[in-house]
Amino acid sequence: MNTRPPVVGARGRAMPGAEPCESPASRLLPDADESSSESELCGLGILRQLVFLFGLGAALASPAHTPDTSYCRIAIGREAVAFTFTFDLATLARMTRVDADADGRITRAELQAATPAIESFLRRSVYVELNERDATFGPLTPPTWAPDAGDAIAAADQGQRLATLTFRNPVLHAPDSVALTFDFFGSLGERHTVLGTFVWSGQENPVIFTRFEPDYLFDTGYRVPALDQFREYLWLGVTHIFLGYDHVAFLLALFFVRQFRELVKIITAFSVAHTLTLALAALGVFALPSRLVESAIAGSIIYVAAENLWRADEALHRWRVTFAFGLVHGFGFANVLRELGLPAEGLVRSLLAFNLGVELGQLAIAAVCWPLLRWIGRRRWAGRVRTVVSGTLLAFGAAWLIERAFALRFMPW
DSSP: OOOOOOSSSOOOOEETTTTTTTTGGGGGGGGOOSSSSSHHHHHHHHHHHHHHHHOOOOOOOOSEEETEEEEEEEEEEEEEEEEEEEEHHHHHHHHOOOOTTTTSSHHHHHHTHHHHHHHHHHHHHHHHTTTTEEOOOOEEEEEEOOGGSSSSGGGGGGTTTEEEEEEEEEOOOOOOOEEEOOOOOHHOTTTTTEEEEEETEEEEEEEOOOSSEEEEEEEEOOOHHHHHHHHHHHHHHHHHHOOOHHHHEEEEEEEEOOOOHHHHHHHHHHHHHHHHHHHHHHTSSOOOOOHHHHHHHHHHHHHHHHHHHHHOOGGGGHHHHHHHHHHHHHHHHHHHHHHHHOOOOTTTHHHHHHHHHOOOOOOHHHHHHHHHHHHHHHHHHHHHHHHHHHHHHHHHHHHHHHHHTTTTTOOOO
16 A cells, blocks of 8 residues: 555544544544633534534535535444445546547446546545554445436536445454545545545444545444454454465465475474564555565465476475565465454454464464375375476466456456
């Protein structure tokens, strides 16, 4: 994810339990004079909120969409956080070229074709935090407009026709907090406004985002018990290994070694390496772009599988290779946590639990695969098995590399 811009004026809203003058009204004022009385501050905040609600009500009551206005609805649940954005087609056209044939009309097919560019724009210019930690948007439901609006929108109507798209972030439990920062006002216009709504526990909480107040932190007040939190992240680590087929493929390629001590060195090197980079990335000390990391993971599979096919002395150096590639895989593990969001409370505990789950998962894979490979290694047809398995892994690695490096979608996993 791109480097987060400086926060212009941190705003936030706490759920029940916060001080009356701070939730929700006064905290909409980013730079209030500390010498102001509490009553004045609360009064101004409430006035601001009433003005916002009046404007929102007027917009809803009017059949016409207000120019330079977009909408964002953040639905916070116990299993997922859904970020739903609504833009008029004229605004989407400022993000990227949507009218591909320049005939003055935007068709549904053109909007679908422009989806990757729109998604890239939003991922670059809208920053999300879960549990006060940088996160990334989850999978995208492509933009569309109402079915009864026809298949093509003329230029004169593009400022009124609204299209909606949704990013969905799965979470282990409801986050402590959700924050958004909009950094696209320079591209969409300084007068552009986003009318936002945070939805949590049956309540809708309106927020307005502008060039001068581009960010907001919403505190749900939800806290998960420590033991449940540890157990959830432990299980997440285990399942991520078993369902992360690229990680399994890499480990399987590594296990073509003849001696148990070499296996121990390989597992140790991989564990130490990915623990280092997982911690650095998850804690926000250092991170790499997700596309680069995922492509490098695919490259690691290709390298080790190719070694199995064309080198016979892999055991002499394989633990070093494993350590180097383990650093890359650690960044991949961190991407999972960045999407889910590490909790603000119990951060270290959750990180340790996830890493322990990863270790347990890879030990389980080693306990099954290495004895089987050793048994095969004693058979006269062992060389053919090694060639077939390594060749298959190399092919999968190459396919993953092409898919990830060029942002294609053709692999089922």
